[in-house]
Amino acid sequence: MVRQNFMAQEYRDRLKLLRRRISHSEAAALVVTHLPNVRYLSGFTGSAGILVVQSDRAVLFTDGRYAVQASQQVKPAGVQVIIPPASILKAAGGYLASALARRGNAKVAFDPAQFTVTQHKDLKRAAGTSISWLSASGWVEDLRLLKSPAEIAKMRAAARLISLVFDEVVPLIHPGVTELDLAAEVDYRMRKRGASGPSFETIVASGPRAALPHAQPTRRRLRRNELVVLDAGAILADYCSDMTRTVFVGRVPGRVKAWYRAVLEAQAAGIAAVADGVESGAPDAAARRVLDAQGLGKYFVHSTGHGLGLEIHEAPRLAKGQKAKLQAGMVVTVEPGIYVEGIGGIRIEDDVAIHAGRTEVLTTATKELLEL
Numbered sequence: 001m002v003r004q005n006f007m008a009q010e011y012r013d014r015l016k017l018l019r020r021r022i023s024h025s026e027a028a029a030l031v032v033t034h035l036p037n038v039r040y041l042s043g044f045t046g047s048a049g050i051l052v053v054q055s056d057r058a059v060l061f062t063d064g065r066y067a068v069q070a071s072q073q074v075k076p077a078g079v080q081v082i083i084p085p086a087s088i089l090k091a092a093g094g095y096l097a098s099a100l101a102r103r104g105n106a107k108v109a110f111d112p113a114q115f116t117v118t119q120h121k122d123l124k125r126a127a128g129t130s131i132s133w134l135s136a137s138g139w140v141e142d143l144r145l146l147k148s149p150a151e152i153a154k155m156r157a158a159a160r161l162i163s164l165v166f167d168e169v170v171p172l173i174h175p176g177v178t179e180l181d182l183a184a185e186v187d188y189r190m191r192k193r194g195a196s197g198p199s200f201e202t203i204v205a206s207g208p209r210a211a212l213p214h215a216q217p218t219r220r221r222l223r224r225n226e227l228v229v230l231d232a233g234a235i236l237a238d239y240c241s242d243m244t245r246t247v248f249v250g251r252v253p254g255r256v257k258a259w260y261r262a263v264l265e266a267q268a269a270g271i272a273a274v275a276d277g278v279e280s281g282a283p284d285a286a287a288r289r290v291l292d293a294q295g296l297g298k299y300f301v302h303s304t305g306h307g308l309g310l311e312i313h314e315a316p317r318l319a320k321g322q323k324a325k326l327q328a329g330m331v332v333t334v335e336p337g338i339y340v341e342g343i344g345g346i347r348i349e350d351d352v353a354i355h356a357g358r359t360e361v362l363t364t365a366t367k368e369l370l371e372l
Contacts, residue, residue, distance in 0.1 A: 007043065007076070007150075008076030008077055008078075010148065010150060011041065011042060011043055011076070011077035011078075011079075012077060012078060014040060014041050014143060015041055015042075015053065015058055015077065015078075017143055018030065018041065018053055018139065018140065018143060019053065019054075019055055021139050021142075022053065022054075022055065022109065022139075023055060025109060025134065025136070026107050026134060027107050027108060027109035027134050027136065028054065028055075028100055028103055028106045028107060028108065029052055029053060029054045029096060029099070029100065029106075029108050029109070030052070030053045030108070030109040030110070030136060030139065031050065031051075031052055031092060031096075031108060031109070031110045031123070032050070032051040032052075032053065032111075032140060033050050033051075033110075033111075033114050033115060033119070034111065034114040034140070035047070035049060036144075036310040036311050037051075037114075037140040037141070037144075038050070038051045038060070039238065039310060040140060040143070040144055040310060041053070041058070041077075041140065042058065042060055042073070042074045042077050042079045043073045043074055043076070043077055044060055044062070044066075044069075044070055044073050044074050044079075045069075045073060045238070046062055046065070046066040046069060046070060048062055048063050048065070048066065048088060049061065049062045049066070049070070049088070050062075050088050050089060050092045051079070052092055052095060052096065054099065057080060058077075058078070058079045058080070059079065059080045059081075059082055059095065060074050060079050060080065060081050060082070061082050061083075061084060061088040061089075061091050061092045061095070062081065062082075062083065062088060063083065063084075063088060064083055067081075067083050070083075082095070087122070089119060089122050089123055089126070090122060090123075090125075090126040091126075092123065092126070093122070093123045093124070093125070093126025093127035093128075094126050094127070096108055096127045096131060097126070097127045097128045097130070097131065100130075100131060101130070104130065105130060105131075105132060106130070106131055106132075107131070107132050107133070107134045108127065108131055108132075108133055108134065109133075109134045109135070109136035109139070110123075110133060110134070110135070110136060111135075111136055111137055111138065111139065111140075112135055112137065113137055113138075120133075138315075141314070141315060144309055144310065144314065145307070145314075145315055145316070145327070145329070145330060146327060146328075146329030146330060147309060147329050147330070147331055147353075148329070151239065151309070152329075152331065152353050154236065154237045154238070154239040155239045155240075155241065155308065155309070155331055155351065155353065155362060156353070156360075156362050157236055157237070158195070158233075158234050158235065158236035158237070158239050158240060158241035159241040159243065159351045159362035159363045159364070160362070160363075160364060161190060161193050161194065161195060161234045161236055161241065162190060162232055162233055162234045162241045162242075162243050162363065162365075163243065163363050163364040163365040164193065165186055165189045165190050165193065165232070165234070166186075166230065166232070166243065166245055166365040167365060167366075168189050169182065169185050169186055169189065169230070170247070170370065170372070172185055173222065173228060173247060173249065173372050174222065174249065174372060175221070175222055175223055175224050175249060176221050176222065177221065177222055178217075178218070178219050178220060178221050178222075179204040179205065179206055179209075179217035179218050179219070179220050179222070180204075180217045180218065180219055182204045182217070182222075182230070183202040183203075183204045183217040183232075186198075186202045186204070186230070186232045187202055187232075190232070190234040193234075194236060195234035195235055195236050196235045196236070196238075197234075197235050198232065198233060198234060198235070199232075199233030199234060199235050199240035199241060199242055199312045200233060200242075200312050201216060202217065202230075202231070202232040203215055203216070203217065203229065203230065203231035203232065203244075204217040204228065204229070204230055205217070205228070205229045205345070206220060206222045206223070206226055206227070206228045206229075206249075206344075207220070207222075207223060207226040207227070207228075207344060208341075208342055208343065208344060209344075210226075210227045210228065210229045210246075210339075210344035210345040210346075211339040211340055211341050211342070211343065211344055211345045212339070212345070213301065213302055213337065213339060213345065213347070215229075222249055223249065224249055224250040225248075225249065225250040225251070225253075226248070226249055226250070226344060227246060227247075227248055227249075227256065227343075227344035227345065227346060228246065228247050228248070228249060229244065229245075229246050229344075229345055229346070229347055230244065230245055230246075230247070231243070231244040231347065231349065232244075233312060238310055239309060239310060240308055240309065240310070240311065240312045241308070241351055241362070241363065242308055242312060242333050242335075242349060242351060243349055243350065243351065243363045243365065244335055244337075244347045244348060244349035245348065245349075245365055245366075245367070246260070246263075246345070246346045246347060246348060246369075247369070247370040247371075247372055248369060248370065248371055248372065249372050250371065250372075251371060252369060252371055256346075257369065258294075259296065259338060259340075259346055260346055260369045262290065262291060262294045262296055262338070263291070263296075263336055263337060263338055263346045263347070263348055264348055264367060265290050266286075266287040266288075266290040266291050266300075266336040267287065267334055267335070267336050267348045267349075267350070267367075269286040269287055269289065269290050270283040270284070270286050270287035270304050270305070270318070270334040270336060271283070271334050271350065271352055271359070271361065272286065273285070273286035273287075274318075274326060274332060274334065274352050274354060274359050275326065275354070275359065276326060276327055276328045276354055276355075276356060276357070277325055277326065277327070278325065278326050279322065279323050279324070279325060279326070280316040280317060280318050280319075280322040280323070280324045280325070280326055281318070281319060281320060281321050281322035281323065282326075283304050283305060283318045283332075283334060284303055284304035284305075284318050284319050284320050284322070285320070287300075287304045287334070287336040288300060288304075288320070288336075291336065291338065296338050299338035299339055299340055300336060300337065300338055300339075301339055302337070303317060303318060303319035303320070304318040304319065304334060304335065304336055305317075305318035305332050305333040305334045305335055305349075306318065306332065306333055307330060307331065307332055308331045308332060308333055308351055309331060316330065316332065318332055318333075318334065326354055327354065328354050328355055328356040329354065330353075330354045331351060331352065331353045331354070331362070332351075332352055332354070333349055333350070333351055333352070334349065334350055334352055335347055335348065335349030335350075336348070348367055349363075350362070350363040351363050
């Protein structure tokens with residue numbers, strides 16, 4: 001009961017902050033359609049939902065499949081549930097027309113990035129011509145940038161879970177096993193440890209395929225004397241983790257050892273550059289300086305990291321030229337890598353929480369170059 005009351009207060013606090021944002025605009029209401037945002041504000045975890053937030057109330061529109069679930073999940077947050085007989089989008093539009101009828105030419109905010117053209121047309125048609133529309137890009141995402149201590153605790157647990165799964169899977173990495181078999185073991189073991197599922201499709205890439213940063217696992221069997229990249233994350237209590245480790249099957253050649261040391265040094269430099277108040281491009285620049293100095297910069301083909309939370313990719317971006325300031329409460333990944341066509345790739349990734357005056361690496365699996 002204590003935990004339920006605590007989470008209910010979190011949802012109320014989030015809605016309060018969002019209402020403050022709405023009150024500082026010309027909008028009388030905000031329509032939220034992106035499901036992670038609906039979950040963040042109300043606790044609703046269904047696959048169909050639209051949340052309308054006004055100064056004095058919040059209403060969730062969903063369908064009959066979620067009637068019981070929705071009432072149980074959102075009631076503690078003080079959110080009303082409406083189950084319309086047909087389209088929830090049209091029902092939300094009709095509700096707005098009725099609720100704002102007395103205001104005359106009321107404005108309703110929406111995030112255009114979260115609507116299709118057809119959805120917005122249907123919503124406008126249902127709401128009627130007396131309502132005008134205001135772009136509200138990223139209003140909820142701006143709130144989600146800074147995680148509460150409770151959110152960071154969940155992410156710490158998710159990071160610990162995927163770290164333990166990696167430890168369990170290492171003994172299974174050997175010549176003859178397929179990439180798909182290893183990926184299945186990762187997914188199975190994270191669920192056995194309580195995860196609701198993977199944060200993204202688990203990556204296992206071996207040999208020359210390890211040079212593909214987002215390789216999907218295949219039936220390819222691991223062979224001796226090659227690199228294997230494992231990139232996986234778990235969803236635990238709604239929050240994502242994301243970790244990459246690279247191992248070698250056989251005895252590591254000197255050239256690969258040097259490459260690995262360079263990536264590990266680049267990652268350490270990137271993590272050291274993560275701090276409250278610095279530009280989000282700084283960790284990327286720090287990692288690239290290390291790889292450039294060792295002649296490996298041309299093999300680093302993606303950005304250094306990204307934000308993490310309810311979704312696997314959130315703001316901020318840790319990339320070249322990014323000027324947004326990192327802040328206490330953010331959780332980011334730091335994941336430099338190099339990819340050499342025909343040979344393989346090396347990537348090392350950890351989740352890093354930013355606190356006032358310090359950072360915390362949440363993922364705990366060893367970063368020693370393992371010879372298997």
